[in-house]
Amino acid sequence: MKQFRISNAHGNCSKSRLLPLLVAIVASLITPHTLAKPDQSYQALRDWIDNARPGQAALEAGRHLTIADRHLLEKYIPHTAWEYYFFDDMDMEIATTRHYPAPDNWGKNVKPDYSVDETGTLIGFTGGGYPFPEIDPNDAMAGQKVIQNMLWRPGANDYDMPMVTWLRSEGGKLDREMEYFSVNATYAKGHHSLVPGYEEVKSKQVMEFRSPRDMAGAKDMSIRYVDHYRENSGWLYMPEQRKPRRTLASERTGELMGMDMIREDSNGFGGKVFENNWAYLGTRKVLATNNVLTNPEFGGPHLWVPHKTRWEVRDAHVVLIKPKSENHPYSARIVFVDAETYWTHWMFAFDRTDDQMLRMNQHFLKYSEDYATEPPAQAPYIKQDFNKSLGHKVFLHLGETDINAKKPHATMTHCFTNKREFSAARAKQFFSLRNMISGRR
């Protein structure tokens, strides 16, 4: 909440004339909008999770909800996001809540000899399914288990992902637009590795910027390992240097490339389990852009949030994550993870200095099988064959919005994700240090 305070540290000879003037100025600054600004504190979100339960009347599928329906929506949109998601001409289409089958062989290739240690970190798991297909809400490690299901979810990797990102200030002012391309492959597939001999690797990713020109050609390769305790490896190729540079993967808390996210915010939580304290807060029904028609347009007074798109009521696990480090910028992070698909829908992170919201992200997803009947938009700079996505039975990431409430500023991304299956030989060549020693120029 904004606070206004009037002080007069000087003599009082003009006090009688100045004070009414100041009061008048301040009163004019406190607009109804300011007064109505919702509480974005950590406690307010905890209260919403505990108390604002939806009633018996479900949201009716096919209906377009507007600002007039805010009283209904407040039960399904996390309290901390109201500031951005409720606006005058808002339009949310409600879709039927569906069941989305997992890939046909999901869970059948899991090597059974894995465990969790005292921090909740997964030991010995090599993929092929969820490590914890059932979540017991009374389990002291339920929070860690939900997040590790999220980290090993189907569809998390194995894609071509052209992206466009917009960075906007308040009022929708476009500060920067970026185009980049991510290619990602799962190595750890349960009983086997995509590339024999690379059993220690969980996944590899190469991401390259296309524009603007001051970033074009910059590319990054990162390797994640099956052993969660082993730090990721990373290299950055900068065209200006014409060579790769080793990066420090353990620094995950600084904003990236001017965007309103930190590496640890990736998909709600991209950090290390053992660096945090965990609590499972149960399940909540939330509205999520879970299976959108296509990459949503952005609306609201600042063009920060998805608009005129399809929302679905989903059951979500709610996980509270508190960084152990006193130097971490967050005091807490609350993540809403889909209870069926384990994709993250909402993430809220709170500033360590005052427990007010610092950052949030919200994700746009699409089920691969729906590409057949309602294919998403093509990227503006490359045309893909979306038929390659059919049959995988996974969700694909179509984008997200990341908001920094303190700046305030937001980063909106459209992902034009298409499934890709790598052969062992191609993966070995593509995700290699050899591929990082030269680039676009």
Place this chain on the structure above:
Amino acid sequence: MVQRNHVARLLAALFAMLLPGLSWAIVKIGDDIELEGFVKAYNIVRTGASFLDDADLTHQRNTAQVEGKYYFLQEGEAFGFKTGPLEEATFTFLARGVYDSAFDIKDSFDVLDDRGKEEYKVREAFFDFIMPPFSLRLGRQQVVWGETDNFRALDIINPLDRSWHGTRESWEDIRIPLWMARGIWDIGKIGTLDESFLEIILIPDDFQANKVPTDYPRPWAFTGIGLPVPANTVDIGGTLYDLDLTLIDSPPERSELRNMQSGIRFKGIWNDIDFSFNYFYGFSQTPGVRTLSAGIANPTTFATTAEIVYPRINVFGMTANYSEDRYTQSVFRLETTVTKGIPVGIEPGAPINIDPDGDGFDTVDQSVVMLAIDRPTWIKPLNRLRTFFLSTQFFWRRYLDHSSHFRGSFYEVSEAPGAPGRYLSVNNDKLDQDEFVITFSASTSYGGAGLWKPLFVLAYDPRSTGGYTKLQMEYLYSRNLVFKLEQHLYWRESGDDQGPWGLGSYLAEPPYRRNETAFTVTFQF
């Protein structure tokens, strides 16, 4: 000239075609061709030893650059034909046109006869072929080896164009691309090694030396210490003679196979340590001077003939980097080389065992060790949103077979006492066996979208106590416009030793006056 006009017309046509459709993105022509580039106006004002004292415009360098890529073979298919194991192929080019309008503004540049005023070049043009596990790049290109930033240890394959602003520019823009073949065999895992590959480069006949201007008043002309004039006199036993100097430039013959340059690198990862072993067989891009003859030709003239030579070098190198995430949260970088064949001068009158040929020239062995630390670091009082990227490098260069009679390339020019218009040169640049320099840089970004990007650079020679500081602020103003303001400062703590690195306050003073303020406007697409 004909080629220059063709390139200029090509650039002009491209810009005329592209300007209407400029956007954030790369310009696409069809499905397979992409273009990007920029137009840049770069203005440099040099100042005196005091900040902004006696300002003097030295550069108004206007650059247009176009970079293109043609993806003519993708997923094993080109022009409707299957290409078998050849999976991908592209053609890349980078063309640059430069016009420095300072040459038309400053009367004092008239004597240069437009040398350095314009440049029109296709700088890079190469084909990439990928046929896993092999890849090949053929054409005019840059190849960068090593872990150092802006230091010549293993990054010596391409020479540098130091003619217009020394080494103060991004080396990407001042490396001289060479015609070469670069082949890589991607090995992957082998024994305990991961991500390993073997790289071979061949430069059949494209030797070029570093470009260093000597034509004063070009602002970065190499004129020695003291007066910015060439020596025309020698002093022998107290008698002044006119100097008649004949210089013969003897670069390696281009067409001879024996003058091929080549290199090999093996790179891999062992226990999270990313390492490489390198070998380069080339020519020294910094020449030496061998005296062929010298003597009193007539009662008033001393004649000497000298040859500019580029000796063969053998460079053996090793690099390593390691990301230490637990205790220091830093990336450590190491680069070390031993180079055989570095040219040095020998002072006149040196003992015969030091200069057996009596030609004032020799080649020696030199080692370089570089240790660096990179660390993204939170300095929250200065930036609550983003880390500072701090990078420190420590260099130690050592002449392995050193002599106190060795001389470097700095010479001092002064007017002969009582003889106006007659200038003497003396080489007092005694090479130290061990040379050190430390660099430090810090960068971060500010603003909602990180559009304000400050950079601080420091270089310091602990022996001469000479230093250099660069302060820079870049502002990404809009989708196409980027502004940059820089200040370059040269300084020293004490003494008057010039040192070997081009650092120190003498560079702030006449005739150099290289304390510069630069302002750049870039229009990018």
